[in-house]
Amino acid sequence: MLISIFLFIPLITAVACVLIKKHNVSKYISVAGSFALLLYNIYLGYTIYLNRSLTELNGFFYVDALSLLTAQIVSVVGFAAALYSIGYMDAELHAAEFPEKRLRWYYFLFHMFIFTMLAVCVANNLGIMWVAIEATTLSTTFLVGFYNKKPHQEAAWKYIIICTVGITLALFGVILTYHSSKNVVGEIGYALNWTDLLAVADRFEPHLMKLAFLFIIIGYGTKAGLAPMHTWLPDAHSQAPSPISALFSGVLLNCSLYGIIRFHVISSKCLGPNYSCTLLMAFGLTSVIVSIPFILVQRDYKRLFAFSSIEHIGFIALGLGFGGMYSIYGAELHTFNHAVAKSLLFFCGGNLFLKYKTREMESIKGIIRTMPVTGVILIIAVFAITGIPPFNIFVSEFIVLADAFSSGSAFVLIFTSLLIVFLVLIFVGYINNIFKMIFSEPAETVVQGEVSKFTIAAMCFLLIFVLIISFYVPPIMRVILSQISDIIRNA
Amino acid sequence: MIEHLFVLSITLFALGALFALCFYKWQMLGNYLSFILAAIASCVNIAIAISVLFNHTAERFNFLLYHAIITYSFLIDSLSAIFILAISVISLIASVYSLGYTKLYVNKRDMRFFGFHFNLFLLAMILVVTANNALVFMIVWELMTIVSFFLVIFEYENPFHRKAGFVYLFMSYICAVFISVAFFIMFSYVKTWTFDFDSFRYAGDIMPAISKNIVFFLVLIGFGIKAGIFPLHLWLPLAHPAAPSNVSMVMSGVMIKTAIYGFIRFYFEFLTPSPPWWGIIILIIGASSAILGILYALLEKDIKTLLAYSSVENIGIILIGIGLSMIFKSYNLMALSSLAMIAGLYHVLNHAVFKSLLFGCAGNIYYSTHTKNIEQLGGLIKRLQVTAPLFLVAVLSISAIPPLNGFVSEWLIFQSLLNGFTIPSVIVKVLTAICGATVALTGALVATCFVKAFGISFLAMPRSEYAQHAREVPVIMYVSMGLLAGLCIFMGLFPVKIMTTINHVNTELLGVNIAHTITSYDWLQTKTLQTNFSEISLKSVTVFGLMFFAITVGAITLINPGFTKKIYKTWTCGISPEPRFGYTATAFSKPFRIIFSNLYRPRREIETTYTVPKYFVKSIVYIAEITPIFEKYFYAPLSRYVLSISNKVRWIHTGSVHIYLVYIFITLIISMLVIGW
Amino acid sequence: MIQLIILPILQIVVIAGLSPLIKGFINNIEARFQCRKGSSLFQPYYNLAKLFRKDAVISETASWIFIATPYVTFVSILIIALLVPVLSSTVPANFTGDVILVIYLFALGRFFLALSSLDTGSAFGGMGGSREMTISSMAEPAMMLSVFNVAIINGSTNLSNITQAMLSYKLLSPSLFLSLAALAIVIIAEAGRIPVDNPFTHLELTMIHEGMILEFSGRYLALIEWASCMKLLILLTILVNTFLPWGIASGLTFPGLIVSFFLYIVKIGFFAFLIAIVESSFAKVRLFRIPNLLGTSFVLAVLAIITHYIVS
Amino acid sequence: MKQHIIVNSQTIDVLAVMMLIATILHISTGRLTTCVWAYAIRSFILACASGIIAYLSGIYHIFITTGITLVIKVVIIPWFLFYIIKKVGIKKEVESFLSFTLSLLCSCGVILVAYYATEPIIQFESTLMKHCLPISIAITLVGFFTMITRKKAITQILGLLAMEDGLFFAALSTSYGMPLIVELGVFFDILVSVIIMGIYVYRIKETFESIDIGFLKELRE
Secondary structure (H helix, E strand, O other), X not given: OHHHHHHHHHHHHHHHHHHOOOHHHHHHHHHHHHHHHHHHHHHHHHHHHHHXXXXXXXXOEEEEHHHHHHHHHHHHHHHHHHHHHHHXXXXXXXXXXXXXXXHHHHHHHHXXXXXXXXXXXXEOEHHHHHHHHHHHHHHHHHHHOOOOOHHHHHHHXXXXXXXXXXXXXXXXXXXXXXXHOHHHHOOOOOOOEHHHHHHOHHHOOHHHHHXXXXXXHHHHHHHHOOOOOOOHHHHHHHHOOHHHHHHHHHHHHHHHHHHHHHHHHHHHHHHOHHHHHHXXXXXXXXXXXXXXXXXXXXOEHHHHHHHHHHHHHHHHHHHHHHOOHHHHHHHHHHHHHHHHHHHHHHHHHHHHHHHHOXXXXXXXXXXXXXXXXXXXXXXXXXXXHOOOOOOHHHHHHHHHHHHHHOOOOHHHHHHHHHHHHHXXXXXHHHHHHHHHHHOOOOOOOOOOOOOOHHHHHHHHHXXXXXHHHHXXXXXXXXXXXXXXXXHHOXX | OHHHHHHHXXXXXXXXXXXXXXXXXXXXXXXXXXXXXXXXXHHHHHHHHHHHHHHOOOEEEEEOOOOOOOOEEEEEOHHHHHHHHHHHHHHHHHHHHHHHHHHHHOOOOOOHHHHHHHHHHHHHHHHHHHEOEHHHHHHHHHHHHHHHHHHHHHHOOOHHHHHHHHXXXXXXXXXXXXXXXXHHHHHXXXXXXXXXXXXXXXXXXXXXXXXXXXXHHHHHHHHHHHHOOOXXXXXXXXXXXXXXXXXXXXXXXXXXXXXXXXXXXXXXXXXXXXXXXHHHHHHHHHHHHHHHHHHHHHOOOEHHHHHHHHHHHHHHHHHHHHHHHHHHHHOOOHHHHHHHHHHHHHHHHHHHHHXXXXXHHHHHHHHHHOOOEHHHOOOHHHOOOOHHHHHHHHHHHHOOOOOOHHHXXXXXXXXXXXXXXXXXXXXXXXXXXXXXHHHHHHHHHHHHHHHHHHHHHHOOOOOOHHHHOOOOOOHHHHHHHHHHHHHHHHHHHXXXXXXXXHHHHHHHHOOOOOHHHHOOOEEOOEEOEEOOOOEEOHHHHHHHHHHHHHHHHHHHHHXXXXXXXXXXXXXXXXXXXXXXXXXXXXXXXXXHHHHOHHHHOOEEEEEEEEOOOOOOEEEEEEEEEOOOHHHHHHHHHHHHHHHHHHHHHHHHOOOOHHHHHHHHHHHHHHHHHHHHO | OHHHHHHHHHHHHHHHHHHHHHHHHHHHXXXXXXXXXXXXXXXXXXXXXXXXXXXXEEEOOOOHHHHHHHHHHHHHHHHHHHHOOOOEOOOHHHXXXXXXXXXXXXXXXXXXXXXXXXXXXXXXXXXXXXXXXHHHHHHHHHHHHHHHHHHHHHOOOOHHHHHHHHOOOOOOOHHHHHHHHHHHHHHHHHOOOOOOOOOOOOOOOOOOHHHHOOOOOHXXXXXXXXXXXXXXXXXXXXXXXXXXXXXXXXXXXXXXXXXXXXXXXXXXXXXXXXXXHHHHHOOOOOHHHHHHHHHHXXXXXXXXXXXXXXXX | OOOOOOOOOHHHHHHHHHXXXXXXXXXXXXXXXXXXXXXXXXXXXXXXXXXXXXXXHOOOHHHHHHHHHHHHHHHHHHHHHHHHHHHHOOOOEOOEOOOHHHHHHHHHHHHHHHHHHHHHHHOOOOOOOOOHHHHHHHHHHHHHHHHHHEOEHHHHHHHHHHHHHHHHHHHHHHHOOOOHHHHHHHHHHHHXXXXXXXXXXXXXXXXXXXXXXXXXXXXXX
């Protein structure tokens, strides 16, 4: 029952939110629900820490360290976003950006979104996982187009079209995997369970598996924001309400990446790690490269953050592709770090939007004086996201790069060296764009002060994670990370 | 014991930082508390350094916090200790100085973050030189950068300060990247996942030559940026003037020395044995930084920028010492290597002292006149009566005028250079001689530069209202500067003590003790400073000087006992003197602008406006500026290129969903083809 | 012990006492080249005596630096006089310093002079100071390099050691000869003689050293004038006793010192005569041609070192 | 549970080719309604194939799939699309970025790529249904290609549906269908996604007064 309850929490919250008409009540229910989820997740984490993995309903649900980490990210960022939503949505409602009744649906879809993402994490069946990932797209389309104005509709349309196409390709990959397993598992595979498949993956039909993984990485890669399939991402991220952008960037991308990783494990076992690692590295590096010019020259801060997500997903893919024990450890740590830091950035962005009603960086000046708290958090978040020590992302990047250098492969070495050059460029772009907003003479007309206490609370909640992981990784997390490393390396 | 002290000092710094943050209403009180705590912590650190230096013990601390992979480990050996000593002394004085200097900002701006960053900055520097783990090193290294970045952009309303901060941050990031990559490469051979420095200490033996060479260059560029060697100095003349003086004092005085620390750690511990050409490259870079740094300083009018360029020059001189030490070491001339190292480290200490003093005095000037442009100063010697002699001491010291400390290290550098004749390679021999000439030229140019800096700002008549109404700064500011001036004199007169201390470091680092060649030798209660090449005794020079002074004064008074001085206006061809008649800084350095015009590429515009009849000049506008060649021909085109490429590439996001689908489609098709093939 | 006390005093007496005479000698020779009778050989002494007795006028803009300068300059030159072997190759005070210290003590005097030139706020002073610093910046590397060559050849930067070692040379090696030439050029520049500076003029376009000391008067001027005379003599002494030390006493024996003294007079006189010839036959070069001249000296010094390394 | 079931039927191959032809009809037709009809026909063929496979293999849960296919893909979705076309009042012409000839040539190329990529796989295929896998990939890719070249929002939906048909066919012909629960989930997702897209087509029409998504170019760099 452990896992089912896990899934029920957001589902019940969602239903409660949509049934209760008064949004003053439903917003607190939403927070309470996500907080319960957070607590429950900690409990679940402890169970996994003790048992390594957990199956339920005849192997329909399966939770191991890898899914647990993703679920943790979902619940942490989910709680922060729920908290943030109160402040953000109230302010937007106050500004009459949308009718009040729509807010019910916002909370409903919000929790459905969380539900689908959790379903991705706990599904053992690869087909169900696919269904869940597609469901994340469906549940969020309306959130992207929440304001229902021209650019939002456009973004929503692009989002659903591109993601659905990608996901469809991924389904093809799933089918091909299934097909390649038929010689081993039998013609009628009643189950497409990951655990069952992995057990016999070394006897799969290799050519089919190759093709299958290709479809998977392109398909789920579309959703994960790997270049050149990333194109929906900046639009959707910039048009969605900020808490949703945070969830997108912090969690949704990781969920899709989680899908890739599951297949990566199977493919590595079937074909040897080289094939899938090379693909991961290629797409990873492309993502990092593609994000550079847009980070260097950018007008819209939310798009900037979005492109930075592409870069980080690329980095994680690279880390997984390098394939060393520590580089996977680092990449997974990076997943968490990025989720926290990027969500924090999007929250900062949301606060800026509430204050200035614009996403143009040029028209925002002197944040440090007008909104000191947001300003300071933004500075920390920017430093964190660009991998400046001592912040958390530096630690994970350092581990990944160190492992890459010690891998001894010339190919990896070239990739890593290029990556480092790109990281520098990205840093330049970030600082150049963001710090102009933070440190400058504010316009006279802007009123000083923060917009909402809830938003600040949510930001502080994430900030704690950023700061703690910078200096201290809890032992439970370290165990989980090394378990993930073992899972991915088939050790 | 030392561990407790170390933790104590960290705690004090951290407490100080928090105090500054906590006080919202009484911000100055918070700041004072934090400065005082910083001063106490610095005292603790001085105690640590001295204890380590004199007990010859290396102290290790491992703090078992659960980091992702590492433990926070620190090591204080004598090399660290000598740097801790320099850093803490300057920190102490800077903290005390800040008590006065920050009055400049009272009620004008939010001061909470100043004390916070200031304390963290001091703490980070201490941690940098003690970190015994690559990851910890990188963390504290960047911590140092970040907090100093915030101190640089403290007055962020000024766009120049912002630009300075950004350039500083970019360059520092590149610096961190290079150092990290150097660590990665070394790590790929030792493969100890704790990243402990102890594992790197044997890296030099197991690494192949090619990797070692790569690491050499990575480290050179990485730490070179922080040290500000040419042409990587870009950030330095921007950031140092932008920071408040009490910060630039620390930045220029000791922060850039952490890079020197890095050089020594890498080149003398991790990467040994080294081929001779490494040392030669360091030597050449040192010499060129020295000469170029001072040439640019010479033409500066902003006193803090001038001092910043002068830091580039001094880093060059330090690098000459270190490069020589490397050369000697690779030829296995260990005693000489140790001598050159002593020269280099002595100059590190010296530069820390006199550069902080200079920046402090520049701060005093800014405090009382609110300008940094020396063209607008003048006549300050009569208004800042205490600051002026302090500044003079600093100026004499940096110009290596005996008997002050600058001369001692310069002399040691010369001695090490001259000992280059023992090296078997002719090229190196000639090179050392040429470097000797370069140092001599640099020395002369430094003297010119600081004659200008002192003369134009303190002497003659005040050239502006600011200078006219200058008042002496608060007592605490010049008292703290007085301590530094005292140190300048002390380190000049009693060099043997300091040299033997550095010799301890060398004994550990190079495994050779040359204490017997720098023996003390008593005569007239003086101790000489001897090497195997020559000897000097600045103490006796001073004694002789005082003696001669007394005799001269006595004799002169005997000749004409009724001597009187008449005070009268300066003779200016019959017109009554005006401030405009005084020589300006631009004019003073003009001969150099003409002689070195190939380097400076000066541009000047003269615009004359006439009154109605064309014979009477109404006004003349004279604009003269020099082209910073590295900025113009290297950095600017590079950044333009990157930006234009980015701008061109951005069209791929056309906004059309069809095109986006095309990307996916093409990716799919190409990958399918590639896999089939 | 007597050696320790007498010889330094003797050195200072010789340098301080003879230096105005050298100036008078050069002036006299030059006058004769110009078909004038010239002033007395002892005219500089009279001038100094007169100046010492006079009162002084001081600019109201000037600060204590202005008053300190003459003393600093004079004292620094006196210290140098202790460090240079004059009559005997053993300099008792040689533990105090070496040739590098000598060069930097010159810099000390120059530093203060340049400061005081700016102190009065007159344009002439500043111009003189600026030019002086420019020329000395150019001269210093050449001087260092030529001295280094000698130092390297003899294994010491201590002038007394150098002189002693040089005594064993019968003939100057080509390398040393090049150094000698380089040093000679530098000395002309450092001492402010034609073709670098004209010590007789007070014309604003040409003056360098004179520009700096334009505002001094009375005893201050006397000290500075005397110091500059001594500087010339010391520079010549360094030249003579490092490159051509033949006949110099190596201990403190009375006959040795006498011989050494006369030889010293002759050698210095010879070089003073050479200076007079040069001053009479050349015009002062333009300020921005001076770097070329000093560059030549620098190249000669570099050549000297290279020849030394390659030949030995 | 190793149970080798081999379905060898030339009929399936023929049906596969028919499906491909129906897909190419998408490309070659100029009328929107024809496209929807083509989709309905192809779905029907798919349902037939599904029924045959269910029958031949004896895996009876595929009959359920067949039923759902008939209901959703042959009836509900085409009906919904016609409803949208009528409701939004779209002009019946299909607008394309490429000319028909060029589109056809490109789709030929795409089919070639599908065969080329699967070549090493179908070599080892023991059944007669060697064409099934490449053809299903080809259908998917051609569907994708339709999405790229067609301007209207509704044609993009059709392209997506074509892709999905390709998938279903691949699943059926190669592995005899996926586990039932997965199939159900997939059907549900497709239905929901088509509905959501339909809603957006309507909204876009409302806001932009056109469903030519060439207009959707505001968000760009």
